Amino acid sequence: xxxxxxxxxxxxxxxxxxxxxxxxxxxxxxxxxxxxxxxxxxxxxxxxxxxxxxxxxxxxxxxxxxxxxxxxxxxxxxxxxxxxxxxxxxxxxxxxxxxxxxxxxxxxxxxxxxxxxxxxxxxxxxxxxxxxxxxxxxxxxx
Numbered sequence: 001x002x003x004x005x006x007x008x009x010x011x012x013x014x015x016x017x018x019x020x021x022x023x024x025x026x027x028x029x030x031x032x033x034x035x036x037x038x039x040x041x042x043x044x045x046x047x048x049x050x051x052x053x054x055x056x057x058x059x060x061x062x063x064x065x066x067x068x069x070x071x072x073x074x075x076x077x078x079x080x081x082x083x084x085x086x087x088x089x090x091x092x093x094x095x096x097x098x099x100x101x102x103x104x105x106x107x108x109x110x111x112x113x114x115x116x117x118x119x120x121x122x123x124x125x126x127x128x129x130x131x132x133x134x135x136x137x138x139x140x141x142x
Contacts, residue, residue: 011124
């Protein structure tokens with residue numbers, strides 16, 4: 001990796017992830033409403049419970065991201081993020097081997113590969129300008 005000067009890059013909220021998730025929840029909810037009369041009542045209750053649970057998790061995650069309680073940033077010293085349960089995590093730059101960005105169902109998934117494990121970010125993403133800066137600095141691989 002080239003070690004050039006890099007300011008802090010704070011990842012943005014991945015709007016396409018939240019849009020896709022909300023669309024799926026609405027789809028499941030609509031399907032459940034249409035099949036209520038013809039199928040097992042337990043199946044309907046389970047599906048509705050799943051819809052409301054996913055809706056709550058996604059809303060809490062989005063509100064935490066919008067309020068700044070969940071954040072991801074990359075700088076010369078390493079990667080710092082706050083997990084979904086509120087735990088602060090720091091990965092030194094020396095432990096990061098490379099960063100990959102993949103698209104799945106129109107949603108960017110950022111994978112940070114370290115010596116020990118891989119860390120995935122779905123609800124946060126780099127902007128296009130930040131990706132170019134990372135490519136020029138030698139941090140980003142495709």
